[in-house]
């Protein structure tokens with residue numbers, strides 16, 4: 001690799017996925033397209049989202065409630081168009097995936113099914129400094145069951161002086177608490193550090209300890225390859241507004257291993273939309289679940305949110321999940337190559353990278369601990385139309401994504417940052 005603009009442009013010229021950028025609406029800055037590296041926060045709007053929403057609005061206008069049964073895409077079957085592409089993305093069987101609610105709501109619902117404290121076995125292992133919503137979910141959920149959070153929640157964090165959590169420490173904590181462990185609920189990728197966890201190893205260790213295991217995949221779904229079924233994960237959930245480009249507050253996704261679909265021992269909070277499909281409209285007493293992940297649905301589906309999700313998933317399918325993964329790796333390797341050059345040029349005095357460098361321990365996101373006036377650099381990048389994000393007290397996060405970011409954008413970002421750091425030192 002060579003650190004120069006023509007080389008970056010040559011990578012774009014060879015990129016088979018380059019045309020997919022045009023599938024998205026790129027926000028502008030002073031009349032030109034922004035360099036948008038916030039796909040880890042809110043993915044960009046696909047051009048076709050409007051058309052998919054319009055189709056639902058048209059069916060509503062034309063058929064009223066009959067839209068559930070009529071039109072090109074009857075609403076009653078709309079859900080099926082989402083689960084097949086999602087199953088590929090998360091490595092599940094299609095009937096193990098359901099699209100419903102939003103992430104924090106789904107975390108609570110899955111806790112109902114998979115956190116079943118009994119006797120001594122009532123502890124939960126989770127990441128220290130998980131995303132706040134997860135922390136609030138744990139705290140309030142265990143309080144609701146009559147426990148003190150500090151008695152049942154075990155947080156595993158980085159060692160002193162380190163930023164990321166060692167797999168060996170997670171596995172050791174699981175083993176240490178194996179007689180009292182009910183659940184391991186971990187993140188796929190940490191929102192702050194960008195660390196990708198070894199989900200396969202965590203799942204294996206949790207189950208060997210006799211606990212259930214689940215993952216919050218907010219930062220992993222649509223970002224890195226997942227094999228939830230093969231890893232034998234019990235359950236997982238994610239949001240669709242980041243790497244899945246389905247819009248602000250997009251509908252979330254859930255995976256539930258098929259072994260639970262017929263299990264009468266599994267509790268759940270039910271609603272009519274999870275009721276067996278062929279007899280749902282008989283409106284009878286006594287809940288009979290659909291024998292698939294769909295049996296966890298509660299409410300009438302949100303068709304407009306489905307439509308936005310469909311638009312985004314269509315693009316992933318057209319690009320091809322494997323091709324997307326190849327580009328993600330290439331784009332990220334390119335970013336790291338340039339960042340390491342920058343690190344050498346600045347003598348390591350300006351930035352400490354907290355995202356692991358190994359390819360197997362990261363996705364699209366890179367988190368940089370800014371050692372000098374990072375907020376000033378962040379403001380200058382924003383003023384230059386380069387959109388990254390700032391996390392207190394001193395971290396810049398960015399995530400070039402394969403569907404709409406380019407190798408040239410990555411080069412321009414690192415080049416601009418280098419010049420800004422050099423100006424700071426003068």
Ligand SMILES: Cc1ncc(COP(=O)(O)O)c(C=O)c1O
Nearest residue numbers: 102103104105131133191218239
């Ligand atoms: C790791 C993680 N968990 C939970 C959430 C909360 O998701 P929601 O607001 O969709 O419930 C987020 C949001 O970004 C997140 O990153």
